[in-house]
Amino acid sequence: MSSSSERPPDWPRHVAIIMDGNGRWAHRRFLPRLEGHRQGAKSVRRAVEFCRRHGIEFLTLYAFSTENWQRPSAEVSGLMKLLGQFLESELDELHANDIRFRTIGDLTRLPARLRTRIEAGQEKTRDNQSLVLSIALSYGGRQEILAAAQAIAHAVKMGELDESSITEDAFSRNLYTQGLPDPDLLIRTGGEMRISNFLLWQCAYTELYFTDVLWPDFDDQAFLDAVKAFTGRQRRFGMIAEQLGAGERAG
DSSP: OOOOOOOOTTSOSEEEEEOOOHHHHHHHTTOOHHHHHHHHHHHHHHHHHHHHHTTOOEEEEEEEEGGGGGSOHHHHHHHHHHHHHHHHHHHHHHHHTTEEEEEESOGGGSOHHHHHHHHHHHHHHTTOOSEEEEEEEEEOHHHHHHHHHHHHHHHHHTTSSOGGGOOHHHHHTTSTTTTSOOOSEEEEOSSOOOOTTSSTTTTTTOEEEEOSSOGGGOOHHHHHHHHHHHHTSOOOTTSOHHHHOTTOOOO
16 A cells, blocks of 8 residues: 555545445346455555545544345355455554554444454554554444443443433444544545435534446546535535635535
8 A cells, every 4th residue: 555644634534435436336247246346445445545544533434334235145155255265454554554454334244254354454453553444344334323322321320420421422332433533524426416314423423425427437536526516615514604714615
């Protein structure tokens, strides 16, 4: 991978991506859907390299949702196999380039062998700091919020937490994304204009960017186009422009 550089001050610190369009990419080429996912894995590598090269500190990728378990079993098993292959082929390089690998989601539904690989990868890279690569697996935003609410309710019931201490920060600490800043920019490829149960709590003030580019075709230029669109927006977080200063963007 290329060496990392300092992030431009107006660039996003945390980018999240809904990687959509693998199946349509394959269909248009009369190829099996799984081939689209294989090509999509190459785009993952490009996106990681882009973030590291430009100093983006956090990249979160929506790889497999809780709803994706409803897909044909052959496709699901193929996706699990591809993920295992990705870890086997990329983990050493991620580690060598100071990239931390982590997952968010309900991993209990994943095959045991794959969970073991994931846990080993997370342990191996846990102290790396150049970039945090989070892969959302068996992830659903509503399910995440529900699990956090249940955990807090249990803590209150057990006397471990007072109701007056239930703040936004306390709630966030019970989410899968604990320790991560909220995304500055959410990109969805593939032309659909929805967030599909992804990071519902975390994206309260995230800038959204939708592109018709299918995920296997999402290259450096497409990523740069998304970042340029982000830098042209003013993030006010409920305030008015005058409070931020003329022509300034709130980070």
